[in-house]
Amino acid sequence: MTNPIKKIQVDAPTLQHYIDHLASIGWQPEGGIVRPVYSPAWLKARQQLAEWMRAAGLHVYEDAVGNLFGRLRGLDDTRTILTGSHLDTVKLGGKFDGALGILAGLVALQALHKHLGPPQRSLEVVALCEEENSRFHARYWGTRAILGLIEESQLEALRDEQDISIASAMRAAGLPPDQYRAAIRTDLDAFLELHIEQGRILFDEHIDIGIVQAITGLQHLLITVKGRADHAGTTPMDLRRDALQGAALMAVEITRLVQQEGRPAVVTLGQWDVRPGAVNVVPAEVRFSIDLRHPDAGTLQRLSVAIQARCQAIAQERDLQLSSEITGQSAPQQMDPALQALLIRAAGACGATWKAMPSGAGHDSQTMARHLPTAMLFVPSIEGRSHSAAEETPLADAARGATVLATALSLLAYP
Numbered sequence: 001m002t003n004p005i006k007k008i009q010v011d012a013p014t015l016q017h018y019i020d021h022l023a024s025i026g027w028q029p030e031g032g033i034v035r036p037v038y039s040p041a042w043l044k045a046r047q048q049l050a051e052w053m054r055a056a057g058l059h060v061y062e063d064a065v066g067n068l069f070g071r072l073r074g075l076d077d078t079r080t081i082l083t084g085s086h087l088d089t090v091k092l093g094g095k096f097d098g099a100l101g102i103l104a105g106l107v108a109l110q111a112l113h114k115h116l117g118p119p120q121r122s123l124e125v126v127a128l129c130e131e132e133n134s135r136f137h138a139r140y141w142g143t144r145a146i147l148g149l150i151e152e153s154q155l156e157a158l159r160d161e162q163d164i165s166i167a168s169a170m171r172a173a174g175l176p177p178d179q180y181r182a183a184i185r186t187d188l189d190a191f192l193e194l195h196i197e198q199g200r201i202l203f204d205e206h207i208d209i210g211i212v213q214a215i216t217g218l219q220h221l222l223i224t225v226k227g228r229a230d231h232a233g234t235t236p237m238d239l240r241r242d243a244l245q246g247a248a249l250m251a252v253e254i255t256r257l258v259q260q261e262g263r264p265a266v267v268t269l270g271q272w273d274v275r276p277g278a279v280n281v282v283p284a285e286v287r288f289s290i291d292l293r294h295p296d297a298g299t300l301q302r303l304s305v306a307i308q309a310r311c312q313a314i315a316q317e318r319d320l321q322l323s324s325e326i327t328g329q330s331a332p333q334q335m336d337p338a339l340q341a342l343l344i345r346a347a348g349a350c351g352a353t354w355k356a357m358p359s360g361a362g363h364d365s366q367t368m369a370r371h372l373p374t375a376m377l378f379v380p381s382i383e384g385r386s387h388s389a390a391e392e393t394p395l396a397d398a399a400r401g402a403t404v405l406a407t408a409l410s411l412l413a414y415p
């Protein structure tokens with residue numbers, strides 16, 4: 001017989017206060033938050049978090065790149081269970097993306113401290129720096145610092161729109177860039193990240209919690225279709241080598257192939273460039289982007305091959321030239337199975353409904369998971385709105401998620 005799991009209820013009004021107050025830092029008059037890494041708003045938000053952490057009785061410290069930690073010291077203070085998410089936002093982002101994972105971690109640690117006292121292993125909540133690439137294209141900068149994945153050359157090479165290097169931005173924020181290696185951690189046993197879903201599956205299906213199985217893999221392709229520019233009035237339809245007509249047919253076929261595959265496969269053709277781009281000239285060249293995602297590596301590859309083959313066939317039928325280039329990719333990342341099972345047990349103990357699902361968006365967890373046991377739980381986003389001021393999660397859903405997180409952390413840190 002195993003003991004029944006004790007639900008660790010977080011304080012919902014405190015969570016609401018934190019969410020609203022943090023959202024006011026960097027809030028813009030037109031709606032939405034601007035809080036890029038190392039900016040004054042980011043520093044102010046971090047200062048506020050540090051105050052809340054201190055008031056909660058946590059030991060507060062920052063590392064060399066600016067990740068902020070609140071530590072609940074364990075009886076064994078040599079090993080650490082980490083939870084949290086990112087503090088930076090996209091331009092005009094919402095109140096919940098990233099922020100909720102930090103604040104849920106904070107109220108979870110408060111509840112654990114109050115109900116269970118000091119943990120066996122230390123527990124920490126972290127506000128990670130730079131997830132959204134909204135100032136520097138630094139791809140999980142804070143997480144990479146913790147894992148020792150930052151290369152020295154990146155300190156000068158990564159630059160924002162004003163051509164300020166990430167090293168200068170760090171110095172301006174009072175952080176020592178040359179000490180970035182001091183941020184490396186070797187004491188972490190697990191990372192749990194709570195995040196809003198940023199999609200509408202949980203919302204539509206009225207499910208409380210998403211247990212992330214894998215973070216989706218992604219392939220970016222640039223397709224170039226070449227035909228011939230001709231007079232729009234004198235060239236009969238059957239004699240044209242119209243690059244856009246070919247590319248348009250490809251777009252329809254790509255969409256059909258991915259729809260046929262079904263959820264969770266997604267494809268987006270978001271960038272188009274038509275040349276010469278004149279109203280009375282048959283288009284000679286079209287370039288368009290493909291963003292293809294699937295959480296299973298084999299399926300992603302199969303879809304990519306099928307898409308390229310179909311585009312090639314269309315090009316041949318229409319006497320067009322086709323070239324495709326892979327411009328970016330990231331492999332799918334599985335979440336730790338034992339931690340997924342632990343989250344499911346915690347959800348059950350809290351009376352929450354749950355569903356196993358992939359994450360269609362990238363997260364710090366995908367980098368963490370390559371180096372330490374990592375899992376994620378999602379809470380619903382109203383109508384799936386995200387990366388926008390319209391982002392919203394009801395307090396009941398947010399607090400339930402934080403309660404599941406606290407309960408899962410209790411299973412890890414109070415064995």
Ligand SMILES: [Zn+2]
Nearest residue numbers: 086097098131
């Ligand atoms: Zn996020």
